[in-house]
Amino acid sequence: MATTDIVSQETSGEVGQKRVVNDMSIQVATVNGSGSQSSNTVLLRSIFQMGVPISGKNLFPSNIAGLPTWYTIRANKDGYIARKKEIDLLIAMNAETAQDDVKTLAAGAAVLYDEPLALDKVRDDLIYYGVPYDKLVMAVCSEAKLRKLIKNMIYVGVAAELLEIDFAEVEKAIRKQFAAKVKAATLNLAAAKAGHDYAVANLKKRDPFYIQRMDKTAGKIIVDGNSAAAMGCMFAGCTVVTWYPITPSSSLVETMIEYMKEYRVGRDGKATFAIVQAEDELAAIGMVIGAAWAGARSMTATAGPGISLMAEFTGLAYYVEIPAVIWDIQRVGPSTGLPTRTSQGDLLSTAFLSHGDSKHILLFPSSVSECFTMAQDAFDLAERFQTPVFVMSDLDLGMNNWMSDPFPYPDKPIDRGKVLSKADLEKAGGFARYKDVDGDGVGYRTLPGTDHPAASYFARGSGHNEKGQYSERPDDFERNMERLNKKFETARSFVPRPELAGNGKSKIGILAYGTTHWAITESRDQLSEEHKLETDYLRVRSYPFTREIHDFIESHDRVYVVEQNRDGQMASLLKLDMKPELTPRLRSICHIHGLPIDARSVTDELMMMEGK
Amino acid sequence: MGTTPTKTPTIVPAPKTNRIGLQVIDYRGGKTTLCAGCGHNSISERIIDAMYEMGVQPERVAKLSGIGCSSKSPAYFMNRAHSFNSVHGRMPSVATGAMLANKNLIALGVTGDGDTVSIGAGQFIHLMRRNLPIIYVIEDNGCYGLTKGQFSATADLGSTLKSGVVNDLPPVDTCAMAIQLGATFVGRSFSGDKRQLHTMLKAAIAHRGTVMLDVVSPCVTFNDHEGSTKSYKYMQAHEEPLHEVSFVPSFEEINVDYDPGTTIEVTMHDGSSLRLKKLEQEYDPTDKIEAVKRLMESHVKGDVLTGVFYINAKAPSFIDMLNVADEPLATLPESVTRPSREALAKCMKELE
Numbered sequence: 001m002a003t004t005d006i007v008s009q010e011t012s013g014e015v016g017q018k019r020v021v022n023d024m025s026i027q028v029a030t031v032n033g034s035g036s037q038s039s040n041t042v043l044l045r046s047i048f049q050m051g052v053p054i055s056g057k058n059l060f061p062s063n064i065a066g067l068p069t070w071y072t073i074r075a076n077k078d079g080y081i082a083r084k085k086e087i088d089l090l091i092a093m094n095a096e097t098a099q100d101d102v103k104t105l106a107a108g109a110a111v112l113y114d115e116p117l118a119l120d121k122v123r124d125d126l127i128y129y130g131v132p133y134d135k136l137v138m139a140v141c142s143e144a145k146l147r148k149l150i151k152n153m154i155y156v157g158v159a160a161e162l163l164e165i166d167f168a169e170v171e172k173a174i175r176k177q178f179a180a181k182v183k184a185a186t187l188n189l190a191a192a193k194a195g196h197d198y199a200v201a202n203l204k205k206r207d208p209f210y211i212q213r214m215d216k217t218a219g220k221i222i223v224d225g226n227s228a229a230a231m232g233c234m235f236a237g238c239t240v241v242t243w244y245p246i247t248p249s250s251s252l253v254e255t256m257i258e259y260m261k262e263y264r265v266g267r268d269g270k271a272t273f274a275i276v277q278a279e280d281e282l283a284a285i286g287m288v289i290g291a292a293w294a295g296a297r298s299m300t301a302t303a304g305p306g307i308s309l310m311a312e313f314t315g316l317a318y319y320v321e322i323p324a325v326i327w328d329i330q331r332v333g334p335s336t337g338l339p340t341r342t343s344q345g346d347l348l349s350t351a352f353l354s355h356g357d358s359k360h361i362l363l364f365p366s367s368v369s370e371c372f373t374m375a376q377d378a379f380d381l382a383e384r385f386q387t388p389v390f391v392m393s394d395l396d397l398g399m400n401n402w403m404s405d406p407f408p409y410p411d412k413p414i415d416r417g418k419v420l421s422k423a424d425l426e427k428a429g430g431f432a433r434y435k436d437v438d439g440d441g442v443g444y445r446t447l448p449g450t451d452h453p454a455a456s457y458f459a460r461g462s463g464h465n466e467k468g469q470y471s472e473r474p475d476d477f478e479r480n481m482e483r484l485n486k487k488f489e490t491a492r493s494f495v496p497r498p499e500l501a502g503n504g505k506s507k508i509g510i511l512a513y514g515t516t517h518w519a520i521t522e523s524r525d526q527l528s529e530e531h532k533l534e535t536d537y538l539r540v541r542s543y544p545f546t547r548e549i550h551d552f553i554e555s556h557d558r559v560y561v562v563e564q565n566r567d568g569q570m571a572s573l574l575k576l577d578m579k580p581e582l583t584p585r586l587r588s589i590c591h592i593h594g595l596p597i598d599a600r601s602v603t604d605e606l607m608m609m610e611g612k
Numbered sequence: 613m614g615t616t617p618t619k620t621p622t623i624v625p626a627p628k629t630n631r632i633g634l635q636v637i638d639y640r641g642g643k644t645t646l647c648a649g650c651g652h653n654s655i656s657e658r659i660i661d662a663m664y665e666m667g668v669q670p671e672r673v674a675k676l677s678g679i680g681c682s683s684k685s686p687a688y689f690m691n692r693a694h695s696f697n698s699v700h701g702r703m704p705s706v707a708t709g710a711m712l713a714n715k716n717l718i719a720l721g722v723t724g725d726g727d728t729v730s731i732g733a734g735q736f737i738h739l740m741r742r743n744l745p746i747i748y749v750i751e752d753n754g755c756y757g758l759t760k761g762q763f764s765a766t767a768d769l770g771s772t773l774k775s776g777v778v779n780d781l782p783p784v785d786t787c788a789m790a791i792q793l794g795a796t797f798v799g800r801s802f803s804g805d806k807r808q809l810h811t812m813l814k815a816a817i818a819h820r821g822t823v824m825l826d827v828v829s830p831c832v833t834f835n836d837h838e839g840s841t842k843s844y845k846y847m848q849a850h851e852e853p854l855h856e857v858s859f860v861p862s863f864e865e866i867n868v869d870y871d872p873g874t875t876i877e878v879t880m881h882d883g884s885s886l887r888l889k890k891l892e893q894e895y896d897p898t899d900k901i902e903a904v905k906r907l908m909e910s911h912v913k914g915d916v917l918t919g920v921f922y923i924n925a926k927a928p929s930f931i932d933m934l935n936v937a938d939e940p941l942a943t944l945p946e947s948v949t950r951p952s953r954e955a956l957a958k959c960m961k962e963l964e
Contacts, residue, residue, distance in 0.1 A: 219964075221963035222963060231956075235956065237949035237950050239941040239944060239949060240709065263951040266937060266948070270938065271935055271936050271937065272937050273949075274712040278738075279735065279737075280734065282705070283734075286699075286702045286704075286709065287709035287712065288709060289698075289709060290676075290711075290713070291712050291941075292709070293709070294709070294712075294717065294940075295940070295943060296713035296941050298709065298712075312699055312702075313699060316698060316699050406960040406963075407956065409953045409956050413946060414950065448674045448714060449717050450671065453671070453692055455671055458697065459694075459697065460695075461697065461698065462697065
């Protein structure tokens with residue numbers, strides 16, 4: 001399988017071209033389960049430690065071992081970290097895919113390959129470096145069963161030498177990677193050194209790609225979005241987590257378990273949290289709702305198929321008005337789809353999840369840093385508005401490594417929303433659970449166990465009046481539904497506001513959200529530099545849409561809505577919300593093949609739609 | 613002798629109260645909307661009496677239910693308790709969440725045979741194996757009352773609908789399932805057996821772990837006819853108590869002697885005493901294999917065995933195993949639930 005979508009054949013350099021420094025895409029093709037993840041991380045970190053901005057994207061199969069897997073490292077001096085379609089250096093370790101991998105490269109790309117694969121016979125317009133990995137690994141490792149695992153570390157050494165990465169950085173990255181395992185560190189270091197020494201002695205540099213030390217990564221961290229979310233939830237005061245394993249969300253909770261064990265166990269050895277693996281997604285969301293009803297800040301993490309299963313319970317939480325935080329680490333649907341690929345395909349189904357009139361608050365993190373900060377936003381909004389809140393991350397953000405500034409310590413106190421205590425009830429004498437006392441559509445709630453005879457109310461998914469009593473009266477039903485709508489309208493001014501880039505004076509607007517952001521940042525520069533086309537860009541961070549989003553559409557002639565799904569789901573959601581006369585301004589650029597969106601595709605498509 | 617009438621002071625008898633000073637009225641609920649004669653109403657009455665007699669603080673009780681006639685009944689008892697009428701077959705997960713949030717709650721789940729055995733079979737299984745502290749009452753009438761009488765999965769093989777349709781599938785025995793799966797207090801009773809049900813409910817309140825009570829509760833409208841095996845008439849003829857159940861709560865002085873030759877005493881988690889007096893054969897309620905065997909035998913004979921089939925008063929509950937803080941997680945302050953600046957700095961350092 002080729003991992004590059006549409007490859008233009010003119011972008012990479014030719015033999016003997018001038019040096020290309022700190023601007024390249026490296027793809028490592030290996031076999032799933034061969035230990036290549038450690039090698040790739042070491043290579044990524046080595047470049048990062050050289051001060052060069054990087055991103056790492058793992059393209060893996062839905063399989064534990066044996067199927068092909070690719071890892072793409074992009075190093076870019078300007079900080080562009082979206083996926084780049086073109087590969088500059090291919091490290092071909094997988095016999096099964098090597099021929100195809102080589103065929104999709106642009107002329108002038110470099111190929112580092114396992115010698116027996118004889119890839120240099122496939123094409124003659126590439127720069128080849130053959131390495132006898134098996135021979136080298138024999139010399140390094142006497143234990144046959146370990147050889148397979150450390151063989152991959154050899155290419156790190158070779159690549160480091162070819163790209164002129166300081167070997168000391170490789171060593172540092174290996175020691176960090178195997179921090180707790182001295183023997184593994186020694187063995188892997190020897191393997192990397194063997195690769196390095198082989199390259200010094202045998203390979204003559206013929207490609208133009210170099211890594212040179214710079215200072216753009218000082219003080220930065222590398223982390224995946226799921227780990228960032230896990231930390232965010234921990235610092236947001238989450239107390240109950242229930243989940244059912246599903247790619248790509250499992251690592252969010254698994255990482256959270258580790259963090260919570262370390263930071264959320266009291267001196268008495270007792271946990272200030274409960275994390276429960278449920279029997280399915282229905283039970284996971286049921287537990288979240290039960291826990292939130294009883295007052296816990298509770299959450300679950302899932303992916304599209306789980307969201308579908310949670311539909312009925314989501315409607316219950318919406319109608320009974322119970323907070324819930326649901327992380328949707330989006331993968332490719334419909335159905336099982338491509339479980340290990342990324343998309344933004346759950347927007348519409350999640351925004352209106354469940355039968356009857358129901359709509360939900362959605363948050364769209366773009367970065368690992370927002371995975372951290374939006375965790376608290378999600379819990380605060382859920383409790384403030386007593387309603388489910390969905391954080392729409394995706395596989396690209398959740399499971400890949402991203403460079404980031406360190407996360408700031410939360411600067412706002414935790415908001416638990418409108419909860420009446422025993423003292424409040426003593427003062428008031430009683431309360432009506434679903435009465436709009438403050439005019440914002442949000443009632444006051446009590447928690448089970450509150451020690452006051454007037455504390456209880458009957459939570460029910462069936463029709464109810466202001467007091468929570470069973471009611472089938474048309475006026476009760478209508479009033480309640482209108483109040484729920486009012487609550488949603490109030491939420492518009494509380495959800496995270498969009499971010500504007502550009503001077504706001506361009507006629508052309510681009511609107512995007514989530515991980516699409518990284519391609520847009522780069523594409524806008526391409527549009528400006530290559531086509532002299534200036535654009536304004538609005539990054540949407542939440543639903544319901546805030547006023548700025550309407551203003552943005554109103555103030556631009558054309559607004560390109562760029563997203564990673566087939567049907568233009570964000571565009572559809574916008575059309576439902578905006579003045580009908582403005583809807584012709586929206587133009588969809590959609591990207592659906594499961595690989596993270598790249599800038600070049602956006603630039604090309606936008607220019608085509610501009611008729612240029 | 614003077615017969616001057618003397619004014620006798622009118623004595624207003626103090627209302628009867630329980631050990632926490634509440635009257636039985638404090639345990640009542642709204643007026644039932646179920647059919648007159650519905651077994652579920654009797655069960656509600658027994659719950660009120662048991663909670664009153666055990667002196668349970670109503671505000672500590674969380675009433676949980678799914679969907680169906682049975683699941684409506686929490687509205688008809690204990691108005692002062694919080695209640696959550698959730699979705700069909702999924703009450704166990706809601707109950708589990710509630711107990712995670714506040715382990716001091718007393719969870720009382722009310723469900724039906726459709727809610728538990730068909731749509732809710734999955735969640736039922738996992739609730740039982742977790743041994744969550746909950747009293748889980750199945751109001752079992754062998755049919756779907758609220759949708760007008762279709763068979764449920766506890767309907768006996770060969771029993772008939774009102775229309776004459778014969779059930780040709782075998783029933784699920786929820787008690788046998790619960791015993792196998794890990795529930796630690798499993799019994800069956802009959803809504804018409806006041807004394808037994810009342811006693812079993814009181815013992816249930818004293819238990820810490822999953823109490824699974826299957827209570828045969830006739831549907832007077834759709835399943836009380838000739839040919840039904842869940843009718844009052846059938847139950848009166850076929851109920852076979854395994855033993856005579858009595859219960860002495862921990863707060864009462866134990867002054868009734870019993871004969872250890874005929875009665876087994878089980879000391880419960882809180883010191884209460886459950887006594888099972890043998891009727892025909894010896895029966896050890898701590899023996900799972902014996903329990904399931906007896907249940908299977910009763911099916912063959914066409915009897916409805918009632919009583920406490922299995923009890924394990926020592927097994928740790930799900931909440932015990934989670935080792936959570938003493939205070940409810942729900943109300944822990946920010947100072948406890950948000951780690952320090954130093955903690956974040958350490959997390960960041962590790963990612964550099």
